[in-house]
Amino acid sequence: NDKRERLVKASRDITINSKKVIFQVHRVNKNNKDEVLEKAEKDLLNVTNQYIARLVKELQGTxxxxxxxAYSPGVASFKTYDLQFFRPQAGKLLTLAEINTHLLQLSDPSLEPFQINVLDYLLGLADLTGELMRLAIGRISDGELEYAEKICQFVRDIYRELTLIVPHMDDNFEMKKKMETMLQSVVKIENACFSVHVRGSEYMPLLGSSEPNFSFLGVTDFEL
Known part of the structure; x- marks a missing residue:
């Protein structure tokens, strides 16, 4: 029906614009950190006020x-890219209660408010680990191994805690699939960090480059 179609469109708009924010976050480095995060937070606020608010308006009182x-993919995407998630050095995440409190501020107090359930929160959290994996690889490429290791520990902790929760969920088919992907993200970060420790700084440029590089063979070029 018309309402479902509007929700699907709103969900897609949230996903598209949230991805733009995360692309900015992946550009962060030790030289531009404050500038990039400040712009990303402003853009995220715009996503909240323009797209999330529209979704809340459609769903409140229903x-x-x-x-x-119809709306779950967009909600999961938005919560994945909430910049509060992208501060692993703080060692904490936004809670479900904090997120729903924020949604209340976008709702009409005379209507039943739209609230995110536990499953959508955990799906967003699972998607977050994939983005953190990409962020960690990028930091290693820029020589920020310590920061990448903090991300690695952060993602590992999330995965460990979810392994205790997911088996007890009634509707856990989606989460089981996410857990497999999450484990792959953990392993990729661990392998990247381990490779740098074993092989040293020569490994770092290779992670972030699509150009052929044969320095690990002891030569600057290699004729195929």
Whole structure:
């Protein structure tokens, strides 16, 4: 129906614009950190006020859980890219209660508010680990191994905690698939960090470059 179509479109708009924010975050380095994060936070606020607010308006005062499959991808994407998630050095995440409190501020107090459920929160958290994996690889490429190791520990902790929760969830098919992908992200970060420790700084440029590089063979070029 029309409402479902509007929700699907709103969800897509949230996903597209949230991805733009994360692309900015992946550009962060020790020289531009404050500038990049400041712009990303402003853009994220715009996503909240323009797109999330529209979704909340559509869903408040309704049996929104019946329409979950229409809006869930956008909600998961937005929570993945919330910049509060991208501060592993702080060692904490936004809680579900904090997120829903924020959504209340976008709602009409005279109507039943739209709230995110546990499953959508965990799906967003699972997607976050994939983005953190990409961020960690990028930091290693720029020589920031210590920062990448903090991300690695952060992602490892998330995965470990979720392995205790997911088996007890009633509707856990989606999360089981996410857990497999999450484990791959953990392994990729661990392998990248380990490779740098073993092979040293010569490994770092190779991670962030698509150009052929044969320095690990002891030569600057190699004729195939």
């Amino acid at each position: 049996d929104f859980w019946k329409l979950r499959r």
